[in-house]
Amino acid sequence: MMLTLPKKATIIEVGPRDGLQNEKLFVPTEIKKQFIASLRGAGIKEMELTSFVSPQWVPQMADAAEVVFECLDSLTRNFVLAPNQKGINRVYMTNCNAVAVFIGVSDSFNQRNINKTTQQGMAELIPLIQELKEKHYFVRACISTAFYCPFEGKIDPSHTIKLCHEFVEAGVDELSVADTIGMAAPNEVYSLFSQLKTTFGNILLTAHFHDTRKLALSNILAALQAGIDRFDTSAGGLGGCPFAPGAAGNVATEDVVYMLERMDINTGIDLNKLLEAIEIIRPHLSRPIESTYFRLNTFAN
Template structure:
């Protein structure tokens, strides 16, 4: 019984990048590599490895080049985030062929994040996306603050849709639409993703929920009802955003996989192996793992 929902869902694991970027203590590079390889061993076929950002602003990602050099393989879509031309130039020097770019719907959030307005960011990114597509890259567009902004409050759905449209017209292969501060309600999730599915039927559509108010699973279920079959999640519920005050971690991969499998939706993710991956990084984190599945089952995993 699948309640009319998708029969299969793709999980995009963002723990190594979005999950670790806000960690206060530097996670050793070798630990990150082992974490990534264990996540892939659990069956995750799309993974955000790292990001090419300034080590001055995000020290955790200072080892990006080494991570990419050692963790690429032909069995997974390995994604690297780059916020600007400088970051893209660094990605092009590697063998990675999938790039994530990001822009906030909210101007204030975007300014605090990358010191550009949304309009300025898109003016820079549109030609870059065109260049990447000409070179055969997969381009993932991450849409931040699609529901609410920590500075401006509620975001108009039409503004989120318009930003998505600009990315689609520029040639993006995927839209990852985020509830950055974890404030969306299920009806808002359903309405926005229903509209996006209708507007952009030929573009991969991914939902990205943070669990700040413990609403991530309900929002994911609402997005499933809207026809979404791709979700960003983070092993252990790791994450947060340094430019979104109060934002908690992402939806925990293990909690999402457990929910989906329980309602008959295939994920191809091995929960026990996933838990082993979380245990690799756990001793190096500045905060405890809070996901429900991990809390209930950690002691049974070797």
């Protein structure tokens, strides 16, 4: 039986934002700029640069305005996470034209993260999304706890689909659907993304996996089979969620690119240059790079 696979896939690099947000050591701003530039040089065409959030809650993002000012370019879709009106007002002061908003499916996750229920959070987000679309911004909706919640356990897929409906009706351009704590299994991934692909065929659908239980690559294969060809990944496997206990790093960009290219799925990313980008950030991290491709192809460990 032949696998049904796309000819190419898009990698959305989330390392500079999602990858670094939970990093204990503050990474110098100049290093972040070099990291972003080097990722671009490796062939990354879509990237989360940073987030306009309170530095009190996410100190790593205190230099967000400078990063955005220095790192925008015309060849890359540059996302900035802006979770509320205050963050979006800061976006308006920049030349960035692509915004990411986020919310979890689970009430418990949202109450610990944004101090609101899911519906209270959506009541605030929907007018902001509509405002952004009126101003011709690209809007990406990041949907956390789409499979499992660290506080509520398994999420009913119908709840995830309902939330996606609300975002689509508000006018978003992309749905990034996340296994935030890395508990999803391939059969669950295939089932949910098949339903999403059938229901939202005209919206960009992106899969976002954390590698907590080492199932991320298997889940990407399942998502590919469901017709998904966009994946959030983080160079070096950096990441974790400060509001999701036990969430490990995002699936490593280099591991995903290696797997996809071995399956003759073109990503347009140069693995050697990707390793060079990781080497820029590696000395400034509080933990080692543990991705398989990095470990097997460098002498760092």
